[in-house]
Amino acid sequence: MSTLADAAPAPTTALPRRSRLTAAKRRQYGAAYALVLPFFIVFVAMVIVPLVYAGYLSLYRKRLIGGTSFAGAENYIRALTDPLFLSGVARMAIFLVIQVPFMIVLALFFALALDSGMMKLAKFSRLAIFVPYAVPGVVATLMWGYLYGPDFGPFAQISKALGFGPPPFLTQTGMLFSIMNIVNWAFIGYNMIIIYAALRSLPSELYEAARVDGASEPRIAWSIKIPAVRPALLLTVIFSVIGTFQLFTEPKLMFSLAPTVIGTAWSPNLYAYNVAFVNQDANYAAALAFLLGIVIMIVSYIVQLSTQRKERGS
Amino acid sequence: MSATPFTRRKFLISTAAAASSAWFLAACSPDGGSAPAAAPSPSTVPQSDIDKALDTETTLTFWTWVPDIKNQVKLFTTKYPKIKVNLVNVGQGAPHYQKLRTAIQSGQGAPDVAQVEFQFINSFTLGDGSLLDLAPYAPATLKDSYPEWVWAQVFTNGGLWGIPQDTGPMGLLYRQDLLQAAGVEPPKTYDDFAAAAQTYHSKNPKSYLVNVAPSQAGQMIAYLWQAGVRPFSFDGKQTVKVDLANDQAKNIVKYWGDLVTSGVASNDTDFNDSWYQGLAGGKWATLPIAAWGPVFLQGAAAKTSGKWRAAELPQWDPSKTVSSNWGGSTDAVLKLSKNPIAASQLALYINTNKESALKFANEQFLFPAMNEILEDPSFTGQESKFYGGQKVNELFAQISKTVSPDFQWLPFMDYVYTNFAETLGKAFANKTDAVAGLQAWQDACAKYAKDQGFTVA
8 A cells, every 4th residue: 555655646746847857867767667667567457456346346246146236335334244254353453462472572582683693503593483484385284284183293192191181272262372373483484584684784883882881782682773673673563464464374274174163254364265255255255355454554554653653752 | 194196086076075956856846837947948969960060170178177087088089089178177176166157257268068066066057057958969868877866966957967977975984893892783773873883982982983074064964865854956047945954954963963962973174184094093983975985095094904894874764775975076068168069079978988987987986977887897896905805886886876866956055065164063063052053054054045146945
């Protein structure tokens, strides 16, 4: 969405200026537009057009018998009272509040540890933490399916050997945390790399000055590094907010292990998918997707706003 | 893991499936007179036209997920060298149907011939219908080539919508060694079966007689079918019957629910790794499964070779043997096809030519639909080491004759199957009231039908 907002003013500001441009400048501008043109063609064809089409679809209703009719806001009203959709959004809100802070703090911790230069095997650790992000989802499911398995999983076997029942990984209550765990496993490395890259770009004079003033490494981390990488942290938080509400792969994959727990609407995105492809109701799915997009925008905006306030306050 | 090839292969064919129908019912339906919309019985395409089409340069597209089906297609193209066939695998089950529906809607890019499972035929004959009625292209005697129930699956509402390829009559696979050790006879009736479940689990607390999968609508529908429950019907236009929660169905569901709540049957999700390991590790002494199951099990539980036996399903009424069906598919021709004659001959040839159909049965291990193959000694005579030398094919071929014929499907089985895991399946998983779960399943399916504009009778 922000891309749109940024893109819109560009041509309008460029137009009045054009008359005063020299030929050389004009050529430069021409080249610039030529270079971004491929992006905009793809952007319009692959994002804007489908978006408009989905918006159009969401205003109609198509039934297996009786065909298509204009529905106006009916799909949206239905979604706002649909317990499956609302409970999915609520579940994701809980997920967000618990999982995202945990993940970002750990990612920050690892990034600081790597950046401190005091770790042995730093390169190996960096890779090891990042690798889960690169593991394909299907492989990850097989792996977690085995680890979480109530009969033959290693945790279940240890737990049984100690005389307890199998751990409740795949139960109604346990599933939320099981999926949080998978998301942590996959995305801590990803977020760590973003923060780590930001840390590496800081000028080392700052640390030297701090050391001269007698600051300890933790003190440097707390008072210099963390405030300095705040934009990167905000970025990871926004990514995580979007990622959480769009959670799809993990519940979709866990479905084969615990279909009655995941159901069709564990996450709002999974619900939209099932509505479109199982219920054959692409119109309602489009409305769900739009509403989800609005929820994400609102939450992202709140996150951004609250951090800006803090910045202004300090 | 060594199981993978078979597991995948057979699971492909079976997916979430079960199938049969009721041309029978439709024929007797009281509103038969008010059905002018039904196509007037189409005249047969003359043989000269068929010969001409088969002698014309033609390229057909065939969407299917069946492994090695190129062997059967090759028999066809060798016989009719002017026909070329492009085989395309666009996915199996749900993704296949999604792409098929999309292609049909857009009016282009659809294949000439497509794999369609029995229970999904109705979803393609909805409205104006996307499938070609094959009756005019097929020999008039084709009906006699199949057991009655198989024909009833493909000949509905006055049309022949697909040529049967494979089927899945239900039987019972059991671990002879485990039952013997527990002193339990292979149960013949459901009363015996419930008692055996109790005895077996008390003697062998780490193992169960049977699993009731909360994820498996296909299996539960097969149980209902066997007991004579006819929950669905579709008149080919806009009236459906959704009657899952009738008294008979409640009894069946209560039976399985009681086994689960009393703890003598397990309630594990099936067709995932944990389940395969359980099969191999002796977690269950019986596996009620379709005719594609025996070969599938050989792959999934290879190390238990020689310990399994096959039998008929337990019976509700010991005086007569009745079975049902789970899975099976057809090759259907799309109305959009520009070469309907060649396409229909391809579908017919690969599935009804004896050499081709025997190949399906003996090389791809698809359980046959045709009588001729079901009776062929090269098929029925096979002795299976995995089943202690038992002639498993012969047994299931006999079972196929006992499948009750008049089972119909709704034109939206994807929803019915998916919703199972949220309603009745959930009751099994949580060990709550199964009859309430059945009612929830019924309510959801009926509501969906109404929302989609069907008249729910």
